[in-house]
Amino acid sequence: xxxxxxxxxxxxxxxxxxxxxxxxxxxxxxxxxxxxxxxxxxxxxxxxxxxxxxxxxxxxxxxxxxxxxxxxxxxxxxxxxxxxxxxxxxxxxxxxxxxxxxxxxxxxxxxxxxxxxxxxxxxxxxxxxxxxxxxxxxxxxxxxxxxxxxxxxxxxxxxxxxxxxxxxxxxxxxxxxxxxxxxxxxxxxxxxxxxxxxxxxxxxxxxxxxxxxxxxxxxxxxxxxxxxxxxxxxxxxxxxxxxxxxxxxxxxxxxxxxxxxxxxxxxxxxxxxxxxxxxxxxxxxxxxxxxxxxxxxxxxxxxxxxxxxxxxxxxxxxxxxxxxxxxxxxxxxxxxxxxxx
Amino acid sequence: xxxxxxxxxxxxxxxxxxxxxxxxxxxxxxxxxxxxxxxxxxxxxxxxxxxxxxxxxxxxxxxxxxxxxxxxxxxxxxxxxxxxxxxxxxxxxxxxxxxxxxxxxxxxxxxxxxxxxxxxxxxxxxxxxxxxxxxxxxxxxxxxxxxxxxxxxxxxxxxxxxxxxxxxxxxxxxxxxxxxxxxxxxxxxxxxxxxxxxxxxxxxxxxxxxxxxxxxxxxxxxxxxxxxxxxxxxxxxxxxxxxxxxxxxxxxxxxxxxxxxxxxxxxxxxxxxxxxxxxxxxxxxxxxxxxxxxxxxxxxxxxxxxxxxxxxxxxxxxxxxxxxxxxxxxxxxxxxxxxxxxxxxxxxxxxxxxxxxxxxxxxxxxxxxxxxxxxxxxxxxxxxxxxxxxxxxxxxxxxxxxxxxxxxxxxxxxxxxxxxxxxxxxxxxxxxxxxxxxxxxxxxxxxxxxxxxxxxxxxxxxxxxxxxxxxxxxxxxxxxxxxxxxxxxxxxxxxxxxxxxxxxxxxxxxxxxxxxxxxxxxxxxxxxxxxxxxxxxxxxxxxxxxxxxxxxxxxxxxxxxxxxxxxxxxxxxxxxxxxxxxxxxxxxxxxxxx
Numbered sequence: 001x002x003x004x005x006x007x008x009x010x011x012x013x014x015x016x017x018x019x020x021x022x023x024x025x026x027x028x029x030x031x032x033x034x035x036x037x038x039x040x041x042x043x044x045x046x047x048x049x050x051x052x053x054x055x056x057x058x059x060x061x062x063x064x065x066x067x068x069x070x071x072x073x074x075x076x077x078x079x080x081x082x083x084x085x086x087x088x089x090x091x092x093x094x095x096x097x098x099x100x101x102x103x104x105x106x107x108x109x110x111x112x113x114x115x116x117x118x119x120x121x122x123x124x125x126x127x128x129x130x131x132x133x134x135x136x137x138x139x140x141x142x143x144x145x146x147x148x149x150x151x152x153x154x155x156x157x158x159x160x161x162x163x164x165x166x167x168x169x170x171x172x173x174x175x176x177x178x179x180x181x182x183x184x185x186x187x188x189x190x191x192x193x194x195x196x197x198x199x200x201x202x203x204x205x206x207x208x209x210x211x212x213x214x215x216x217x218x219x220x221x222x223x224x225x226x227x228x229x230x231x232x233x234x235x236x237x238x239x240x241x242x243x244x245x246x247x248x249x250x251x252x253x254x255x256x257x258x259x260x261x262x263x264x265x266x267x268x269x270x271x272x273x274x275x276x277x278x279x280x281x282x283x284x285x286x287x288x289x290x291x292x293x294x295x296x297x298x299x300x301x302x303x304x305x306x307x308x309x310x311x312x313x314x315x316x317x318x319x320x321x322x323x324x325x326x327x328x329x330x331x332x333x334x335x336x337x338x339x340x341x
Numbered sequence: 342x343x344x345x346x347x348x349x350x351x352x353x354x355x356x357x358x359x360x361x362x363x364x365x366x367x368x369x370x371x372x373x374x375x376x377x378x379x380x381x382x383x384x385x386x387x388x389x390x391x392x393x394x395x396x397x398x399x400x401x402x403x404x405x406x407x408x409x410x411x412x413x414x415x416x417x418x419x420x421x422x423x424x425x426x427x428x429x430x431x432x433x434x435x436x437x438x439x440x441x442x443x444x445x446x447x448x449x450x451x452x453x454x455x456x457x458x459x460x461x462x463x464x465x466x467x468x469x470x471x472x473x474x475x476x477x478x479x480x481x482x483x484x485x486x487x488x489x490x491x492x493x494x495x496x497x498x499x500x501x502x503x504x505x506x507x508x509x510x511x512x513x514x515x516x517x518x519x520x521x522x523x524x525x526x527x528x529x530x531x532x533x534x535x536x537x538x539x540x541x542x543x544x545x546x547x548x549x550x551x552x553x554x555x556x557x558x559x560x561x562x563x564x565x566x567x568x569x570x571x572x573x574x575x576x577x578x579x580x581x582x583x584x585x586x587x588x589x590x591x592x593x594x595x596x597x598x599x600x601x602x603x604x605x606x607x608x609x610x611x612x613x614x615x616x617x618x619x620x621x622x623x624x625x626x627x628x629x630x631x632x633x634x635x636x637x638x639x640x641x642x643x644x645x646x647x648x649x650x651x652x653x654x655x656x657x658x659x660x661x662x663x664x665x666x667x668x669x670x671x672x673x674x675x676x677x678x679x680x681x682x683x684x685x686x687x688x689x690x691x692x693x694x695x696x697x698x699x700x701x702x703x704x705x706x707x708x709x710x711x712x713x714x715x716x717x718x719x720x721x722x723x724x725x726x727x728x729x730x731x732x733x734x735x736x737x738x739x740x741x742x743x744x745x746x747x748x749x750x751x752x753x754x755x756x757x758x759x760x761x762x763x764x765x766x767x768x769x770x771x772x773x774x775x776x777x778x779x780x781x782x783x784x785x786x787x788x789x790x791x792x793x794x795x796x797x798x799x800x801x802x803x804x805x806x807x808x809x810x811x812x813x814x815x816x817x818x819x820x821x822x823x824x825x826x827x828x829x830x831x832x833x834x835x836x837x838x839x840x841x842x843x844x845x846x847x848x849x850x851x852x853x854x855x856x857x858x859x860x861x862x863x864x865x866x867x868x869x870x871x872x873x874x875x876x877x878x879x880x881x882x883x884x885x886x887x888x889x890x891x892x893x894x895x896x897x898x899x900x901x902x903x904x905x906x907x908x909x910x911x912x913x914x915x916x917x918x919x920x921x922x923x924x925x926x927x928x929x930x931x932x933x934x935x
Binding site for chain 2: 002003004006007010011014015165166167169170171172173174175176177
């Protein structure tokens with residue numbers, strides 16, 4: 001048995017990825033969970049409008065932070081729709097009306113609780129998700145998670161299988177252009193994932209009664225961009241994996257932080273700055289923002305353009321990197337020329 | 342010591358997997374000091390028989406006589422080594438398992454590492470070794486505890502010729518030391534050197550005996566001819582044909598030349614019996630799917646290597662470097678229309694790198710490479726066909742779908758299924774046996790009527806009849822002017838080629854026919870009563886020794902050296918000069934100082 005134990009340890013030592021998962025993962029999980037796992041938002045971006053704005057601002061509890069460039073003449077509903085703030089208090093009514101953004105579920109809950117402690121001083125109106133229903137917020141985000149899962153894992157497995165079976169080499173010696181192979185290989189996954197997205201969206205809306213307030217075409221465009229990102233990630237994973245098991249392992253390592261840090265389970269606003277910044281580097285974060293915005297608030301490009309710009313940038317970078325790496329496997333000659341010139 | 346007590350084996354053993362009978366009443370004797378070869382194609386029952394003998398499965402009927410596990414060495418097909426462990430750690434683990442330790446372990450380790458040429462690689466991971474080295478390590482692990490019964494499942498499949506000679510020498514050594522060795526092999530030249538051969542077919546014993554007995558026991562007779570009379574039972578051997586007929590040989594006619602011919606003839610004999618039973622008398626025999634089609638007419642072999650024709654492949658002074666390593670060094674090669682060129686060499690000789698450059702998978706670092714007189718491009722690829730070693734088929738697609746995809750990629754149309762798969766077009770590749778997969782890969786590579794065919798180890802692991810069939814296909818295409826480049830580890834396959842190119846350490850070191858390459862190189866054959874003692878004495882003298890039946894062969898040594906080495910051990914025997922085999926020539930090139 002001693003020989004067996006020794007052999008197993010020696011083998012494990014060589015399997016770097018498994019060792020990394022065994023040692024690094026618990027530490028990372030602990031730190032991320034410890035800091036990020038926080039449902040309580042203790043800082044709520046607030047706008048106060050109307051002529052008594054200054055007076056109300058001074059009376060607000062500490063949890064509500066009013067930006068220095070607070071515009072007393074803005075439209076409170078528009079401010080919430082554009083996701084500028086999570087709470088807008090209109091002082092022109094009697095009592096003042098507090099509009100809450102129900103699509104920022106945890107912020108809205110915290111705000112609602114804080115305002116309730118002040119008695120009937122304000123009239124509270126929750127927009128976009130009046131019952132603060134969790135599933136309304138979760139379903140639009142889950143669509144992104146499902147797409148990430150399918151796009152990344154299925155694509156990388158499909159490609160690695162081709163490499164493992166030696167058929168990738170066979171493709172490389174056929175009179176096909178590298179683009180034929182790359183696009184021909186990715187298009188079916190894109191189509192399947194798009195169909196998946198449609199099904200999940202329709203079933204989600206139908207089963208959970210989630211409203212779809214925005215423009216479906218805008219949503220389709222955003223989801224399509226996002227698909228390019230996740231399929232590109234899948235291709236990238238496949239180019240650095242020799243076996244399907246390795247591909248799955250890597251894909252899971254990429255998925256885990258997205259699930260935890262993209263803001264759809266734990267609000268980004270409640271995370272420490274560093275962790276929140278990690279979250280802001282992950283594509284799913286932007287899908288969640290885009291999806292919840294269009295689904296619940298009916299947000300348009302005027303407010304979502306930065307999200308679309310980030311997704312576009314990510315799609316372009318990841319997809320280009322993936323295609324270049326994949327092309328290197330297929331057409332070494334072209335690669336060589338490029339390097340020589 | 343009674344012989345019986347130490348004779349291991351199977352007695353009328355039957356093994357069933359569900360309703361499938363994998364082994365039917367098979368009897369096998371394993372005698373100490375002898376190497377017993379188990380031959381047969383894919384699904385013949387070789388692995389099942391070995392696993393039954395090793396106690397890895399329990400037979401439904403019959404008796405297995407094997408020593409306890411502590412005295413048994415087993416080397417499974419997929420080399421039983423731990424890839425994430427170094428060579429040393431693998432040996433340490435096997436030592437711990439079998440209780441080999443201390444001085445004994447050190448002595449065994451040194452002997453085995455020396456014999457396998459692994460001594461310089463003890464710190465390398467087993468996964469980073471070449472296929473041949475890994476097989477030699479697996480053999481060392483199975484041999485570490487000096488088992489009484491050594492069971493080897495295709496130890497040399499996919500192993501380069503030089504490593505195969507090493508392995509064979511070590512197997513001989515184990516037998517010389519008194520172990521009973523049972524090994525499965527698809528290399529019939531290897532079986533030819535064993536003391537006893539057992540041919541399995543569909544779970545039954547087809548023929549058995551010493552190699553000479555097996556050759557003599559083949560029903561009917563085999564003739565060498567330029568123009569075969571009946572194509573159904575004819576096959577190619579290089580430039581000429583072999584013809585089997587069920588009649589007994591006329592007196593004075595030469596007996597079956599080798600086991601390769603013997604096994605093909607035996608397969609035909611079995612088919613003839615089956616056809617005779619199922620078909621009414623006088624019906625044509627060629628209806629069987631495995632028999633070559635009558636469509637292929639007996640075109641007389643055309644003059645090959647038409648020197649005036651433009652070469653299909655022209656590589657001049659091609660080199661390829663990976664960092665500091667020069668994998669291919671200044672190699673020149675041409676393939677003319679209608680020519681079959683064989684590329685030989687040990688692992689690491691640069692064959693694969695050269696092939697990959699020719700296929701356009703790898704750019705050359707220096708030199709010029711032209712296909713069909715052009716720089717390789719997407720357009721030249723449309724005119725070449727390639728069958729990789731791993732076949733390159735899409736396993737999840739059916740046979741038909743594979744061909745459809747290849748048709749689409751090459752712009753060809755309606756490539757027909759190979760005859761052996763007629764009616765099986767709807768089966769996925771995974772459901773087709775290895776032989777059928779190979780034929781499918783050939784059909785896929787030939788569907789667009791390429792002018793150049795590149796084959797990487799085309800028949801490794803295939804039974805003799807299927808091998809003969811595949812070579813018929815290759816010859817047919819060469820007859821029509823297709824140029825063929827073949828890499829092979831299989832020396833009988835090398836004989837099928839018109840011209841051979843031998844590579845060693847990245848360079849092309851010899852070219853020409855088999856005889857040109859062997860040239861004047863000779864081996865010495867030692868005939869003595871006590872061959873094990875002679876074998877030990879000669880290997881202790883540091884000579885390159887191997888075993889052929891009960892004769893010991895030595896290469897790269899003078900008669901005097903051999904006589905002296907035998908003299909020290911007090912042995913005397915006849916020493917004859919014989920022509921070396923191609924493998925021995927290659928081994929001498931790799932192992933002996935120039």
